Amino acid sequence: xxxxxxxxxxxxxxxxxxxxxxxxxxxxxxxxxxxxxxxxxxxxxxxxxxxxxxxxxxxxxxxxxxxxxxxxxxxxxxxxxxxxxxxxxxxxxxxxxxxxxxxxxxxxxxxxxxxxxxxxxxxxxxxxxxxxxxxxxxxxxxxxxxxxxxxxxxxxxxxxxxxxxxxxxxxxxxxxxxxxxxxxxxxxxxxxxxxxxxxxxxxxxxxxxxxxxxxxxxxxxxxxxxxxxxxxxxxxxxxxxxxxxxxxxxxxxxxxxxxxxxxxxxxxxxxxxxxxxxxxxxxxxxxxxxxxxxxxxxxxxxxxxxxxxxxxxxxxxxxxxxxxxxxxxxxxxxxxxxxxxxxxxxxxxxxxxxxxxxxxxxxxxxxxxxxxxxxxxxxxxxxxxxxxxxxxxxxxxxxxxxxxxxxxxxxxxxxxxxxxxxxxxxxxxxxxxxxxxxxxxxxxxxxxxxxxxx
Numbered sequence: 134x135x136x137x138x139x140x141x142x143x144x145x146x147x148x149x150x151x152x153x154x155x156x157x158x159x160x161x162x163x164x165x166x167x168x169x170x171x172x173x174x175x176x177x178x179x180x181x182x183x184x185x186x187x188x189x190x191x192x193x194x195x196x197x198x199x200x201x202x203x204x205x206x207x208x209x210x211x212x213x214x215x216x217x218x219x220x221x222x223x224x225x226x227x228x229x230x231x232x233x234x235x236x237x238x239x240x241x242x243x244x245x246x247x248x249x250x251x252x253x254x255x256x257x258x259x260x261x262x263x264x265x266x267x268x269x270x271x272x273x274x275x276x277x278x279x280x281x282x283x284x285x286x287x288x289x290x291x292x293x294x295x296x297x298x299x300x301x302x303x304x305x306x307x308x309x310x311x312x313x314x315x316x317x318x319x320x321x322x323x324x325x326x327x328x329x330x331x332x333x334x335x336x337x338x339x340x341x342x343x344x345x346x347x348x349x350x351x352x353x354x355x356x357x358x359x360x361x362x363x364x365x366x367x368x369x370x371x372x373x374x375x376x377x378x379x380x381x382x383x384x385x386x387x388x389x390x391x392x393x394x395x396x397x398x399x400x401x402x403x404x405x406x407x408x409x410x411x412x413x414x415x416x417x418x419x420x421x422x423x424x425x426x427x428x429x430x431x432x433x434x435x436x437x438x439x440x441x442x443x444x445x446x447x448x449x450x451x452x453x454x455x456x457x458x459x460x461x462x463x464x465x466x467x468x469x470x471x472x473x474x475x476x477x478x479x480x481x482x483x484x485x486x487x488x489x490x491x492x493x494x495x496x497x498x499x500x501x502x503x504x505x506x507x508x509x510x511x512x513x514x515x516x517x518x519x520x521x522x523x524x525x526x527x528x529x530x531x532x533x534x535x536x537x538x539x540x541x542x543x544x545x546x547x548x549x550x551x552x553x554x555x556x557x558x559x560x561x562x563x564x565x566x567x568x569x570x571x572x573x574x575x576x577x578x579x580x581x582x583x584x585x586x587x
Contacts, residue, residue, distance in 0.1 A: 135159070135160060135161075135509050135510050135511075136161075137160075137161075137263070137264065137509055138160070138161040138162065138163055138263070138264075139152075139155050139160050139161070139162045139163070139263075139264045139265075139266065139505055139506070139509060140162075140163050140165070140260055140263055140264065140265045140266070141155075141162060141163070141164040141165065141265075141266045141268055141502075142165050142256050142259075142265065142266070142267050142268060142269050142277070143164075143165070143166065143267070143268035143269040143270055143483070144164055144165070144166030144168075144181040144182070144251070145181075145182060145183070145268060145269075145270045145483060145494065146182050146213050146239075146483065146491055146494045146495045146498065147268040147270070147482040147483025147484070147494040147495060147497050147498035147501075148164055148166075148181075148266070148268035148269075148270075148482070148483065148498060149164070149181055149182045149212055149213065149239050149243060149498065150211060150212055150213050150482075150494075150495045150496075150498030150499050150502060151266045151268055151480075151482050151498035151499070151501050151502035151505070152164045152243060152249055152498075152502065153210075153211075153212035153242065153243065153246070153249075153502065154209075154210075154212075154498070154499050154502030154503050154506065155248075155502040155503075155505055155506040155509075156246050156248035156249045157210065157246075157248075158502075158503065158506040158507070158510070159248070159506070159510065160248065160505075160506045160509055160510065161248050161249075161250075162248055162249045162250070163250050163252055164243065164249060164250070164251050164252065165252045165254060165255075165256045166181060166251065166252070166253055167253075167254065167255035167256070167274060168253070169253065170253060170254055170255050171255050171274055177451075178236070180233075180236035180237070180240060181236060181239055181240045181243065181251070182213065182216070182235065182236050182239035182240065183232070183236055184230070184232050184235065184236070184491065185302065186302045186303075186371075186426070187302070187303060187421065188222070188229050188230055188231070188232050188235075188411075188413050188414075188421065189224060189227050189228070189229040189230075189411065190203065190214075190217055190227070190228040190229070190230065190491050190492050191227055191228070191490070191491075191492065191542075192226055192227055192228075193226060193227060193228045194226055195562075195563065195566040196559055196562040196563055196566065197226075198522060198525065198542075198543045198544050198545050198548075199490070199492050199493075199522075199542065199543050201522045201565075201566045201569055201570075202492050202493070202496055202522035202523065202525075202526070202543050203217075203228060203492055204566075204570065205496075205521055205522050205523055205569065205570070205573050206492070206495060206496060206499060206523075208570070208573060208574070208577065209499055209573075209577060211495060211499060212239055212242050212243070213239065213491075213492075213495035213498075214492075214495065215238075215242075216230075216235050216238035216239045216242065217230050217235055219234070219235075219238050220234035220235035220238055220415075222412045222413075222414060222415045222417075223328075223329040223412060224329050224330075224411055224412060225320030225321060225324040225329040225330060226320070226321075226322075226324035227411075229411060229412065231413075231414040231415045232413070232414070233414075234415070255274060255276075255277075256277060257274070257276035257277055257280060258276075258277075258280050259277075259280050259281065259284055259479070261479075263478070264478040264479075264505055264508070264509055265478065265479050265480070266480045266481070266482050266498075266501050266502065266505055267281065267479070267480070267481045267482070267485065268481070268482040268483045268485070268497075268498060268501070269281075269483075269485060270483055270484055270485060270494075271457075271458035271459050271460060271483075271484040271485055272457065272458065272459065273459065273485070278459065281461075281485075284473070284479075285461055285462075285466060285473075288466055288473055288474055288475055288476070289462070289465065289466060302426055302451070302453055302454050303421045303422050303423070303424070303425045303426050303427070303453055304421065304422050304425060304427070304434060304438060304449055304451060304452050304453045305413055305419050305420065305421045305422075305449070305450040305451040306410070306419065306420055306421075306422070306444065306447045306448065306449055306450060307418065307419060307447070307448040307449075307450055308417055308418050308419055308420055309418070309448075310446055310447050310448035311331065311410070311420065311443055311444065311447065312443040312444075312445070312446065313331065313443060314443065315333065315334070315442035315443045316331045316332055316333050316334075316410075316442070316443050317331075317332050317334070317397055317398055317399060318330065318331060318332070319332055319395060319398065321393070321394040321395055322394040329411070329412060330409045330410060330411055330412075330423070331409070331410040331420060331443075332395055332397075332407050332408070332409055332410075333407065333408040333409075333410070333441055333442050333443055333444075334392075334397050334404035334405075334406075334407055334442075335390070335404060335405055335406040335407065335408065335441075335442075336404070336405050337405050339405075339406075339441075339442070340385075340386070340390075340405055340406045342440060343378075343385075343437065343440070343441070344378050344382065344385070346433075346436065346437035346440065347374060347375040347378035347379075347429070347437060348375065348378050348379060350429055350430070350433035350436060350437055351429065351430040351432065351433045352375065352428055352429055352430060352433070353428045353429065353430050353455045371426055371489075372426070373426055373427050373428045373429075373455075374389070374424065374425050374426060374427050375427060375428065375429055377389075385406065386405070386406045388424065389409075389423060389424020389425070390406040390407055390408060390424070391406075391407070392404045392405065392406055392407045395407045395409075408422065408423075408425075408441055409422075409423040409424075410422060410423065411423050419450055422438065425438070425453065426453060427453035427455075428453070428455035429453065431452045434449075434452050434453055435449065435452070458484065458540075459485060460484065460485055460486065460487040460540055461481065461485060461486060461487065462487075462538050463481075463486045463487045463530040463531075463538065464530065464531055464532050464533040464535070464538055465533065465538075467481060467486065467530060467531075469516060469517075469527055469531055470500070470501075470504040470514060470516075471486065471497060471500060471501045471504065471527075471530070472504070477508075478505070478508065478509075480501040480504065480505055481497075481501070482494075482497040482498045482500075482501035482502075483497050483498060484540070486530055487529070487530060487538060487539070487540045487541070488526055488529065488530060488540070488541075488543075489540035489541055489542050490542045490543070492543070493526055493542060493543055496522075496523055496526050496543075497526065499523070500517055500523060500526075500527070503580065507580075512583055513583065515576065515579050515580060515583070517576065518569075518572035518573065518575065518576050519549060520548065520549055520565075520568050520569055520572050521569040521570075521572050521573050521576070522543055522548075522569055523573070524547075524548075524569075525543050525544070525545075525546075525547040525548055526543050528547035529541050529543070529547055532547075545562060545565065548565050548569075551564055551565065551568070
């Protein structure tokens with residue numbers, strides 16, 4: 134075991150995963166989380182690994198890129214995926230969790246590991262005299278953000294260090310306040326147990342009313358801390374629902390309100406549009422409105438969403454919120470090991486890299502933790518196989534062909550093609566997944582054989 138210790142800045146999913154992976158490879162880790170000394174604008178608890186936007190880690194099937202990524206993480210003893218599976222709640226074909234149980238499971242693992250020390254204090258400068266993983270997430274404190282900005286400008290030799298985009302969280306409603314009479318329980322295409330979601334069918338008139346409200350009701354104006362530019366940028370994969378409504382009458386019907394696979398069993402007909410409510414916890418005492426991330430004002434949300442059938446008496450446990458996210462120009466600033474170019478032992482992990490999503494953040498933490506630990510122990514670097522989902526995350530962060538780098542979830546697009554053409558999409562993706570898992574096993578064995586894991 135090396136005497137040198139690794140500093141991890143941030144106790145979110147990426148930071149916790151990085152700390153776990155390094156610690157299990159014999160490296161001492163100091164992980165720093167600023168809460169409760171200082172709380173970010175999006176957090177509501179002081180837990181490590183708090184989920185702030187949604188309780189879903191998205192699709193679980195291996196023919197889904199993020200499902201494959203979760204399986205790869207699980208096979209690498211991921212603290213995040215292990216905890217998620219332990220805290221899972223019914224969600225059809227997705228992996229959704231009870232937030233409190235999930236965070237408690239991750240926190241327990243870290244606190245109980247002898248190589249990990251958790252520090253509850255704010256870091257305002259990036260240490261230069263020790264190995265560091267910056268995993269502060271997309272909402273660093275202002276002092277730390279300035280320190281990161283200065284460091285990145287230095288690395289880039291210009292002013293392109295930091296970019297901003299905006300994300301939004303969906304409302305959560307108390308189950309006991311929902312009138313299920315106009316709703317029906319069903320998962321899309323009968324996945325899962327078939328009743329993991331509550332569905333609100335909308336006819337053409339009801340859908341038109343929702344569009345009108347989304348377009349005309351008061352919207353939250355970003356606070357000074359949320360913007361330093363006149364133009365607000367959104368991550369295209371998580372647009373506020375009112376922004377989607379502004380883009381056209383049918384955008385929502387082909388997006389989060391699409392009725393495909395949700396035929397109403399009471400009528401045998403497919404509704405004009407469907408609003409889905411997904412369980413927020415194991416007990417099913419709370420539901421979130423799927424895809425209803427929003428920057429409407431709180432009073433406007435109560436008006437618009439209270440008009441949805443069955444929600445007239447809704448008790449809102451959380452209304453949607455708007456918050457700033459920050460990410461770096463990863464293709465030009467990070468190498469394939471997520472290390473800042475020109476710096477021997479400074480890594481970045483998580484959403485601040487532009488890897489969008491909970492699972493992708495954990496994946497970055499896993500890779501940064503492994504790479505940092507090996508370097509600290511004097512072991513040779515072993516690249517993540519390009520054909521894996523982990524490799525696809527890296528490929529996005531190394532995509533220098535784009536001049537306007539933007540955050541993205543893992544998709545099949547970056548995967549190298551198969552040796553032969555396979556026209557059937559499901560079969561092709563199954564073969565890509567099988568190839569990825571074979572390669573991952575080879576990588577895992579190579580790491581073990583070279584002595585990185587104790």
